[in-house]
Amino acid sequence: MISSRLFRSASFRFGVIYAVLLMASATALALFLWWATAGLLERQTEAAIHADAQGLAERWAEGGLPALVMTIEDRMTQNVDDDAIYLLTDPLMNRIAGNLQRWPNEASQVGVSYEFPVMRAGMRSLAHVQRYDLPGGFHLLIGRDVEIRAHLRKMLTDALVWAVVVVCLLASIGALLIRGLFRRTLRNISATTTAIAAGDLAQRVQLSGRGDEFDQVAEVINDMLERIGRLMDGVRQVSNAIAHDLRTPITRARTRLEDALLHAKTEDALRAAIERATVDLDGIVGVFQALLRIAEIEAGSRRSSFRRLDLVPVLADVIDLYGAVAEDRDVTLTYVAPEHLPAFGDAALLQQAVANMVDNAVKFSPAGATVRLTARPDSQPGAHAVRPSEAHSGGKIEIEVADQGIGIPADDRARATDRFFRGETARNTPGSGLGLSLVLAVAHLHGGTLRLEDNAPGLRAILTLPVPDDIDPAKRLASESNAVVTPA
Amino acid sequence: MRILVVEDDKDVAGFVVRGLKEAGHVVEHADNGRDGLFMAASEAFDAVILDRMLPGGIDGLKILETLRGQQNTVPVLILSALAEVDDRVKGLKAGSDDYLTKPFAFAELLARVEALTRRGKGDAPLTKLVVEDLELDLLSRQVKRAGLKVDLQPREFRLLEYLMRHAGQVVTRTMLLEGVWDYHFDPQTNVIDVHVSRLRQKVDKPYPTALIHTVRNAGYMLRAE
Numbered sequence: 277m278i279s280s281r282l283f284r285s286a287s288f289r290f291g292v293i294y295a296v297l298l299m300a301s302a303t304a305l306a307l308f309l310w311w312a313t314a315g316l317l318e319r320q321t322e323a324a325i326h327a328d329a330q331g332l333a334e335r336w337a338e339g340g341l342p343a344l345v346m347t348i349e350d351r352m353t354q355n356v357d358d359d360a361i362y363l364l365t366d367p368l369m370n371r372i373a374g375n376l377q378r379w380p381n382e383a384s385q386v387g388v389s390y391e392f393p394v395m396r397a398g399m400r401s402l403a404h405v406q407r408y409d410l411p412g413g414f415h416l417l418i419g420r421d422v423e424i425r426a427h428l429r430k431m432l433t434d435a436l437v438w439a440v441v442v443v444c445l446l447a448s449i450g451a452l453l454i455r456g457l458f459r460r461t462l463r464n465i466s467a468t469t470t471a472i473a474a475g476d477l478a479q480r481v482q483l484s485g486r487g488d489e490f491d492q493v494a495e496v497i498n499d500m501l502e503r504i505g506r507l508m509d510g511v512r513q514v515s516n517a518i519a520h521d522l523r524t525p526i527t528r529a530r531t532r533l534e535d536a537l538l539h540a541k542t543e544d545a546l547r548a549a550i551e552r553a554t555v556d557l558d559g560i561v562g563v564f565q566a567l568l569r570i571a572e573i574e575a576g577s578r579r580s581s582f583r584r585l586d587l588v589p590v591l592a593d594v595i596d597l598y599g600a601v602a603e604d605r606d607v608t609l610t611y612v613a614p615e616h617l618p619a620f621g622d623a624a625l626l627q628q629a630v631a632n633m634v635d636n637a638v639k640f641s642p643a644g645a646t647v648r649l650t651a652r653p654d655s656q657p658g659a660h661a662v663r664p665s666e667a668h669s670g671g672k673i674e675i676e677v678a679d680q681g682i683g684i685p686a687d688d689r690a691r692a693t694d695r696f697f698r699g700e701t702a703r704n705t706p707g708s709g710l711g712l713s714l715v716l717a718v719a720h721l722h723g724g725t726l727r728l729e730d731n732a733p734g735l736r737a738i739l740t741l742p743v744p745d746d747i748d749p750a751k752r753l754a755s756e757s758n759a760v761v762t763p764a
Numbered sequence: 765m766r767i768l769v770v771e772d773d774k775d776v777a778g779f780v781v782r783g784l785k786e787a788g789h790v791v792e793h794a795d796n797g798r799d800g801l802f803m804a805a806s807e808a809f810d811a812v813i814l815d816r817m818l819p820g821g822i823d824g825l826k827i828l829e830t831l832r833g834q835q836n837t838v839p840v841l842i843l844s845a846l847a848e849v850d851d852r853v854k855g856l857k858a859g860s861d862d863y864l865t866k867p868f869a870f871a872e873l874l875a876r877v878e879a880l881t882r883r884g885k886g887d888a889p890l891t892k893l894v895v896e897d898l899e900l901d902l903l904s905r906q907v908k909r910a911g912l913k914v915d916l917q918p919r920e921f922r923l924l925e926y927l928m929r930h931a932g933q934v935v936t937r938t939m940l941l942e943g944v945w946d947y948h949f950d951p952q953t954n955v956i957d958v959h960v961s962r963l964r965q966k967v968d969k970p971y972p973t974a975l976i977h978t979v980r981n982a983g984y985m986l987r988a989e
Contacts, residue, residue: 551981554869561867562950565847569949572848581849596919597945600958624849628949635953707952 287458291451298450302443306436314429321404321420322389328360328418329408336410344410345373359421361394361403367413376417383407383417391422402426461490465497477505510574513695514567521696521709522560529556566710567695573717578622582722587617587673590627591651598634606643609634613651619673620744621722629718632711633677633737639707640681640735650676654740672724673741680734689728715739765810765881766790770800770827771843772818776866780813780843783870784877797822804831809838810881813873816844816855825858832859839880843868849948871982875934893928896988898967898975900928909971919944920963927976927986936983960984 328351335347348362352375363374371378375396382392386407394403405419464482471479480501481494536549572578595611602609619626630649637647654672684692691697693716696709712726715737719726724741767789771777777793784791792809794800797818804812804827812831816824828840840862842855847865855863862876893900897910905921907914916924926943927935937956941947960976968974977985 557867558869565950568847578849593945597947597951597955597959598953600962601953601955604958604961624948627947631947631949631951635951639953711952 287455287462290458291455294454295444295447295451298447299440299444302447303440306440310432310436314432317422317425317429318404321422321425324420325389325404325406325418329406329416332416332418333408341372341412341414344416348373361396361405361417361419361421363417365415365417367415369415372414374417379415379417380405396421465490465494469497472501477501477508510571510695514571517567517696522563525556525560525563529553529560532556563708563710566708566714570695570710570714570717573625573714573721576721578625578721581622582620583623584618584620585623585626587619587626587651587675588613588615590623591617591630591649591675594627594630594634595649597631598638602638602641602647605638605641607638607641608646609638609649610646611649613649614653617651617653617673618743619741621741622718625718625721626741629715629739630675630677632715633675633739636707636711636737637677637679637681637735640683641679642681645680645734647680648676648678650674650678652676653743671743673743675739675741676736678731678734678736680731683730683733683735684728686730692728693726712737765878766792766808767877768792768794768800768804768807768809768812770794770797770804770812770818770824771815772796773815779870780873783874787874796820797824797827801827801830804838805834805836811877812838812840813877814840814842814860816842816846816851825855828855828858828860841873841877841880843873852948869981871934871979872936872938875936875939875983878933879930879935879939893925893931895928895931895975895986896973897971898928900925907967909967914966916963916966919959920966923959923963924967924986927984930986932985932987934979934982934985939983 332344332347336344339346345364348364351360352362361374361376363376363379364372365379366372369379376394380390380392380394380403382390383405384407386409389404389406391402391404394401396403401421401423403419404422405417408416408418410416468479468481480498483491483494485491530553532549532553536546536553540546540549591611591613595609599609634647634649641647652674654674688697693712695713697712698707698709712728716726719739719741722741724739727738727740729736729738767784769777769780769784769791771780771793772795774795777795781791781793792803792807794803797820799820800814800818801822814824814827818824818827824842824844828842831838831840840860842860842863843866844851844855844863845866852863852865861880864873864876891901891903893902899908900921901907902925907916907921907924922944923940926940938950940956940960941951964974964976968976973989975986975988977987979985
């Protein structure tokens with residue numbers, strides 16, 4: 277149970293992987309070192325024996341037994357290191373020449389290397405020999421005393437084995453360290469997400485500031501948390517709205533109906549009450565529809581209906597629709613826009629957003645005031661040249677609606693786009709408090725912004741929409757003017 | 765007119781059927797998709813009011829698609845609680861002539877159904893609309909009342925044209941908003957009332973009889989007194 281849980285832990289796994297990799301590399305290195313040193317000594321011995329055997333075989337071929345015996349004697353006297361071993365015997369294994377007293381029992385086959393202890397000059401020693409059979413039944417044993425080399429090999433082997441053991445120990449300690457490091461890095465993220473899972477949505481993952489992969493993950497998580505937070509706020513706002521803002525008109529409608537049921541004396545009075553209650557209910561339905569529409573826009577699914585459009589006729593329609601209303605209220609509605617204003621988006625939504633802005637402006641304007649609707653491309657072609665990195669950022673379109681009405685106090689401006697928010701000064705004007713929420717939702721859907729500024733007196737609402745680069749009006753103007761210049 | 769109502773909610777269906785009968789129509793009712801499709805396909809109606817979500821395995825859109833697949837061009841109004849823009853688009857794409865979302869005012873439903881059946885009668889291309897002494901020439905885009913020229917803005921002209929095309933029928937504010945301005949949302953302020961009142965100033969006020977009438981709780985109607 278514990279072991280399986282331990283192995284599921286990524287930090288443990290990373291630690292183990294580190295340790296195994298380090299141990300395997302260390303072992304491979306040790307084996308190579310052993311092969312390159314101890315192994316080399318052995319191969320040198322084999323080579324020397326082989327060379328000796330070839331030399332002696334040549335002597336035998338040239339001069340037969342006497343030449344061979346002489347050569348063996350010579351080689352033994354010339355052997356400075358005193359490590360050469362020779363033994364030549366007759367077919368009955370009786371010694372003819374060499375420095376071994378008798379034929380060792382171990383050397384029974386030709387072509388095999390033997391290693392066994394021998395007594396040489398009263399000293400125990402280790403011999404490495406090979407047996408050769410000569411024509412006529414003679415036997416020859418050639419070898420080297422490898423006592424010193426064997427010592428060396430043992431030392432080397434011991435050192436390497438110890439080295440591997442030490443490396444294994446170090447690897448285990450390293451694995452623990454890596455595991456700790458890994459856990460410490462993750463603990464930050466895991467603590468935050470645990471706190472959020474427990475309901476504390478304000479928590480954010482702390483960045484180390486190194487900009488590494490962990491920081492990148494943390495940033496993505498923080499962005500995600502921001503978005504979740506905003507969505508949660510939206511849900512909370514809607515629940516609050518249902519709790520407060522919808523309860524009021526529902527109460528009113530219900531009261532009217534119940535009052536009529538209890539107190540209406542005539543049919544006319546009953547009808548009037550029902551009619552007014554129906555109007556109240558229609559108002560509630562309207563609020564619901566506005567809420568759902570905002571939710572629909574915020575969900576972003578309408579983005580699939582985006583297409584290229586010219587904003588000018590859209591704005592002209594709004595002016596046309598509200599011009600009469602403004603005139604009716606003795607408010608002047610002016611409209612300034614270029615000839616064409618290419619944009620990318622949902623025409624119906626943009627129209628509704630601008631209509632809401634104009635509706636607000638006209639509604640809150642006193643008689644004799646002016647409402648200005650201004651639309652303009654807001655891109656600076658000069659800036660592109662200075663900052664080439666922004667050359668593809670595209671331009672912007674600003675749609676500004678400025679009125680001379682009561683405005684929104686600076687403290688309230690940030691909350692003016694909240695659902696159902698109604699400023700103190702706006703309490704007596706009809707409205708649901710959803711108009712600017714919808715404008716903001718449309719702005720966000722299009723990747724734009726909504727700014728509310730003081731128009732002293734009044735309010736200036738500025739809807740900014742980004743324009744994709746290929747239909748940027750400023751760019752097109754620039755290219756058109758170039759086209760004019762070229763023939764001249 | 766013969767109208768088929770396909771609606772499974774007893775209260776809504778009863779209300780609609782009663783109202784349509786009071787308005788002088790002959791009404792048939794089906795409370796599930798299977799019967800609705802059968803009746804719509806086998807009998808001749810002047811209009812069909814269709815709920816989208818129906819019991820019986822066949823929903824409103826399916827009925828509509830089947831009817832249109834059989835080259836049945838009966839005018840269909842979808843009456844649905846599915847109110848998102850996409851739902852509306854889906855309904856119109858499937859071949860409905862109008863789309864009304866629940867909850868609805870009966871006056872709105874009645875006005876729209878009556879407007880539908882007028883539309884369904886395959887108008888020959890009109891060049892002139894005449895109501896009493898009011899004349900609207902669609903070709904020269906001129907309006908005359910009692911032989912005198914009335915100067916109208918382009919939008920006022922379209923508003924009057926819409927009212928005259930539906931002369932004798934109730935036209936709701938939403939119908940005007942959709943038909944004249946192509947707006948599909950509630951503009952909060954009573955913009956339509958302002959526009960109609962301006963039109964009245966030019967078309968009705970200088971003359972002894974009014975042609976544009978306000979229908980209480982419903983909308984407007986252009987008719988001879």
